[in-house]
Amino acid sequence: MSKHKRGGVAISKSTNGEFFIEIESENGDQLCQAVLTAEQFAHAITGKHVKADIRVYNNVVNHIQNDE
Numbered sequence: 840m841s842k843h844k845r846g847g848v849a850i851s852k853s854t855n856g857e858f859f860i861e862i863e864s865e866n867g868d869q870l871c872q873a874v875l876t877a878e879q880f881a882h883a884i885t886g887k888h889v890k891a892d893i894r895v896y897n898n899v900v901n902h903i904q905n906d907e
Contacts, residue, residue, distance in 0.1 A: 846870070871895045 847863045858880040860873040872894045879889040 869896050 845865045847865075847867070849859075849861045849863075851859045851861075853859070856877050858875045858877065860875070862870045862872075864870055874892040874894075875883060875889065879891055882889045883891075
């Protein structure tokens with residue numbers, strides 16, 4: 840069972856209406872990014888799961904292995 844770790848989360852919006860949710864580790868390494876349309880974002884902030892484009896950065900494997 841994994842436990843939660845401290846880290847950073849940023850939510851931003853591009854000029855063309857896309858929303859980005861970025862998650863990084865406590866030391867600032869980017870872990871993943873979700874790109875959502877305005878409609879997907881509107882559903883997601885109400886607690887609904889939506890399908891989105893997700894980018895998982897290569898360094899995530901290192902963070903997982905170091906936590907075990």
